[in-house]
Amino acid sequence: MARSASLSGYLELLPAERLVELHVLDTLREVFERHGFASIESRAVETMDTLLGKGEVDKEVYAVSRIHDDADSAAEAKLALHFDLTVPFARYVTENAGHLAFPFRRYQIQKVWRGERPQAGRFREFTQADIDIVGDGTLPFRADTELAVVMARALAALDIGQFQLRVNNRKLSQGFYTALGLNDPAAVLRIVDKLDKIGPARVQAELAETCGADEHQAQKALALAQIRTADVSFAEQVRDLLPPGAANELLEEGLREMTEVIATLQERVPGQAVADLSIARGLDYYTGTVYETVLFGHENLGSICSGGRYDSLATHGKRTFPGVGLSIGVTRLISALLAADELTASRSVPTAVYVTLREDTDWSTAQDVADQLRARGISAEVAFSAEKFGKQIKYADRRGIPYVWFTDAEGHHEVKDIRSGDQVPADPAVWTPPAEDLTPRVLRPGRDL
RNA sequence: GUGGGCGUAGCUCAGCUGGUAGAGCAUCGCGUUGUGGUCGCGAGGGUCGCGGGUUCGAGCCCCGUCGCUCACCCCA
Structure with a gap:
């Protein structure tokens, strides 16, 4: 653990x-x-009758009952959580x-x-x-x-x-x-x-x-x-x-x-x-x-x-x-x-691309960029506020998000690979990350690396 | 259920024969006025698991309790 x-x-x-x-x-x-x-x-709950006598020690079984166990419920079948699926x-x-x-x-x-x-x-x-x-x-x-x-x-x-x-x-x-x-x-x-x-x-x-x-x-x-x-x-x-x-x-x-x-x-x-x-x-x-x-x-x-x-x-x-x-x-x-x-x-979130904000008022157009990516199956997330770019990049870095998206005042787009630092012009309608970056991958340190 | 070990900052831990809480890492800020990671400086963060007792004074001693952990039993 x-x-x-x-x-x-x-x-x-x-x-x-x-x-x-x-x-x-x-x-x-x-x-x-x-x-x-x-x-x-199958439901999580079985009757005691079903569960007991089927090979399990009863002390290991969790019983389930209502807190207010009145006369009506006392007459109901006693319930318990299943201890296996068989x-x-x-x-x-x-x-x-x-x-x-x-x-x-x-x-x-x-x-x-x-x-x-x-x-x-x-x-x-x-x-x-x-x-x-x-x-x-x-x-x-x-x-x-x-x-x-x-x-x-x-x-x-x-x-x-x-x-x-x-x-x-x-x-x-x-x-x-x-x-x-x-x-x-x-x-x-x-x-x-x-x-x-x-x-x-x-x-x-x-x-x-x-x-x-x-x-x-x-x-x-x-x-x-x-x-x-x-x-x-x-x-x-x-x-x-x-x-x-x-x-x-x-x-x-x-x-x-x-x-x-x-x-x-x-x-x-x-x-x-x-x-x-x-x-x-x-x-x-x-x-x-x-x-x-x-x-x-x-x-x-x-x-x-x-x-x-x-x-x-x-x-x-x-x-x-x-x-x-x-x-x-x-x-x-x-x-x-x-x-x-x-x-x-490989990362802690599904996000593949973090779309930054140059001005707070850019949020809506940034969402348009993100939607273009999302429509093609690319998980994207937009910054909440136009903090310094350093902070926005750091946000992505801490989560392991591999790409950061920038849009300048003229509407030109660039995407940065956060690991290499390489930043290149990109079109939100066609740019696609390499397949291995599209979704989080499971790594096996010592074998993969 | 039975028996051992352990509970101090988000994490790993230090804290002497009782004298009023510390380090590293992490976080945040600044250096660096809009492109992160390095480095430097600084800051925040603690009911010391909980309750009681002894004492002028308890993180430290005593009792209880809760929790974690390991082994047994059993099992994925």
Whole structure:
């Protein structure tokens, strides 16, 4: 973060920073739409019933009520702010199923709220950018594969440096632990998920304490979690860990699915994804593929993009809508990149041309000049008063406005490039700045400069 | 929710064993009487987070409180 917030966990950006955020959002939107995802927006508020029992701890949910909570409103459904976009989307799908065409692919970029203790990269109000594909009754496994490809391309389009999508499959992990004789696969997953953070020794110790794993089981569980391959060779490694005949149907299905995902990612977005069998994800509605993403150089941030397959999050009577989704933590991402000065904007305002005033009475004709520029898509701003030219130039300079416009008493126009100091005659009807100066650009110091 | 660290100018910080608030950067003005950036000179800007206590006297000591921050939990 550039500044410490006056209220922790609620990030507010300066104009130049917001420009960077808008660039990120625009880029994501463009890539999502290019891959056929339609946009929706769901309301910020859901009923408690919808939100709770869907995998989130209730202490993190912000309740919403009227200050004057009288008898009437007490009888109303209790409301709360959504903590992610997946649960509201599931509700949206079941409510609007009759109007949607399945498989339905949508993207959704909105604020969400979590009442957590804020930390670097952790906010109470933040923006998520989600893509999901949902089927009616069934959803081809290929959706899991395509979704990861789209997200990898979106992250690549942001041009924020090297990242790595890490993929696992809960069927694989759970099948494996069951085959080992561990009776609480979910608990094992939770501990194994911390491998990156606490290291192999402590994972093994916790497995023994919490899951009653004996030394052999703990060793095998740990060995599985340490498998990390860029190709499909993980499957062989998994089989080598078990005695012949110990495999089960769930494990085999998980291996098949993982192999398909990794093979496709290796082919379509080479070098940007790996199989990582330690990935588990906290939310318990995931049933198959799970994804996390690390941004190299920002490993301590945690995952910047996560998600997975959910087979029964959305149900409506006898119908179920299996889906698969991925979510980018936009706020987390840009706060880290801004703080590290890895992304900055070329100026703090959209203005490309600052039109000066020679006399206070020139304001109207100066607006005519500005309008001629604006009509051709050039952002222009007119001075309020005819201060000394030095001050007017300084006004533009402080905002990073690249061009200053002058009109003399005879009506001759000149435009000055504030960076070089070059000043040349110009015609407001035809003069155009170079494309790179037309709108603010996002710069990557250290790479662009 | 649990545990550590920290709150002084717009920003980064200094302030001794308690004696009545300072620097750099930024801002504004002038030098430079209508073309900025450099340089020089000058100016403005503070309820020292808030409340209480001890004291002749508190930025400093004590208590409380609010906020920020880091770690745990969990997660984007």
